[in-house]
Amino acid sequence: MTTPTRDAVSLGAKSPVMSSDLIVQVPAGTPATEKTMAEAIREALAEEMERDPRVFLLGEDIGKHGGAFGVTRTLFDRFGPERVRNTPISENSIVGAATGAALVGMRPVAEIMFVDFSGLAMDQIANQAAKLHLMTGGQARVPWVLRMPQGGGAGKSTAAQHSQSLEVWYAHIPGLKVLLPSTPYDAKGLLKAAIRDDNPVIFLEHKLLYSFKGLVPEEEYVLPIGKCDVKREGSDVTVVASGYMVWHAMAVAQLLEPEGVSVEVVDVRTVSPLDEETIGASTRKTGRLLVVAEASRSYGPTGEWAMVAMEQAFDYLKAPIQRLAGRFSPVPFADSLENGMWPTTADVVGAIHNLMQY
């Protein structure tokens, strides 16, 4: 990890720009509209509520107000107070109510305003919802989705209690599926799959990505849970990333292309269950692996991905696996310090250069 100034110093005018052109997932000619990730999520919720009367929403300020990040805006007017339910500030009860409703056949989609607050509901999530299907010998099902914004970002200054990336809290619990989309297309397709899944799904939304735009098809589609997505094919280096870091990887892949470095980007859009085969296959193909995540380095997802690569591709590794991850520190409030918390595009460039030494 380096200071944020490295972006400017080492890359200068070549510093990559985050643009929706970086990730194109809809083939040319397919009817599609550009939407933000927030809009894509809203569309998924609305479509599933239209499709299935058992689907309803609950959470803090999600009604008239439309949620802290505006994701559920318009849905209250469209579906009414029965299906878009405001709750008190009571995370444990939100999840407990969702679990109870799910057990009796509803398909609740609950929102926790920040993933950081989900600790309050941890018993409901980890000890109740995650385990009921197994403990009842498959008789009970808990088909809820827990939507939670997470992550930090330069300039947002949401500080230590509103900026964490906590996917491994949930990926560590058997019985939970954990999704972390990086694009509007993925967010919509994965959320629809999550709502239709018969057991609990943790759906994490990176706050910085809410405003990112991307093409979303007019036609209905559902994406598979449990698969990585190869966002870009390459032959020299594999970058395994998730969430916001996928954009860093894509930007750097484009930046390095003229230098003759061919970068493959594997998006771990399903954090759990982890698609080990795709990580293994890509690493065997390129022989060089960089793992990038915003979550804390210690015991973070990057260590897990690197181990998977070692298990699946050891004999193919041409270079030591490189890791970029969030600093192991509470996120500071000050801009200058917050900017140093997470891997930058310059860090990705540096790590790929390290790999290409071999």
Add this chain to the structure above:
Amino acid sequence: MDWRIKRPEEDVAVEVYIPKMSDHMESGRVLRWYFQEGDSVQRGEVLFEIETDKAIGEIQAEADGILRGIRAAEGDEVQVGEPVAWILAEGEALPAQSTSQPAAAPVVEPSVAPQPAPSAPKMNAESGAVRATPAARKLARELGVDLRQVSGSGPEGAIRDEDVRKAASAGAGQEAGEGAVFEPFTTVQRLAGQRLTKSVHDAPHFFLRVKIDAGSLLAQMERARDRVHALTGEQISLTALLARGVAFALQKHPRMNAEVEADGLRLLPSVNLGIAADTPAGLVVPVIHGIDRLSLAEITLKLRELQRKARDGRLAPQDLEGGSFTLSNLGMFGIDEFQAIINPPQVAILAVGKLAEEPFRQEDGSVGWVSRFSVSLSADHRAVDGASAARFLTDLKQILEEPGGLIADIEEEGSLS
């Protein structure tokens, strides 16, 4: 390192030698003396450090006494067996041979140290830790490259897979020149190589050669040609006649038609003759099982069938198994004669050279011409001795030079059983 010199016990004038510490060691360099001229030493004390091409070791005193007559200084290279000093009793004079060369190098064997050596030996080789990527290690295993011999071009000298690839082609290139390509053995080649190496190593080969006059054989072959063709639709071949001749000879010499086992010879009830064949995929040895019970026509048919299968790579495992003796013919390549390696666990193999016109002295003293070929028998001396093998070869020679019996069944019956 504790090296003990095995030599007769002597009361006086114990020579301090450079011992032979490995098979290939010819000399050693005295690195450092721990004692000086006139020092008293005790049996087991380290006298000096020695460096060989492989390692650094220590030489211990073989007796109590006074170190005298040191004639190798630190840094001197000394031949194995040559004395570098003597250990004498109090007041004893240096022996007369202190200026002459010793007769022979003493035999040295490493022994289990009864007590720890004063200092651990320093090995000049690296500990064996090599900095290399997993991909480079895998490639090195596949290409048979020793990573310790490869220089790495990665960070801090790490060996990359590219380095291994270069080292592999450079290693092959030392003999074959620039642009050499490494071609790994196929499984068949590797297994055959292991078998034959074991044969050369385990079976004491000896070789007998005899020239066969092929005149009658060729004449009989012509006599049988039409009949064989009528019966089989195939052309008779010299190989078929040779094979039959070998089968007849083996019937008379059952010890040649056997398998060598650790403590005996297993005589086989029928002759299963392997016939070495060159194919696009390399050497194969298809077997004509029970050839001693087959007619010439049947042998011709079977031989052609196996030759076709061999050429097309369609030989089944059972076509290749159970041979009791092998016939190898390089005559078609113009080879005059050669010696073959026994195909274990068989007792012997017969190598056949090319047919050639050779001059000979006729009874009236004039020069005539005769068609001859050479056969060389390689035999395992554990199973047969020279005289037994010679009797076999003499009988074979007679069968092939008076070959009426080889085509008798064609002449008499002319039918396939």
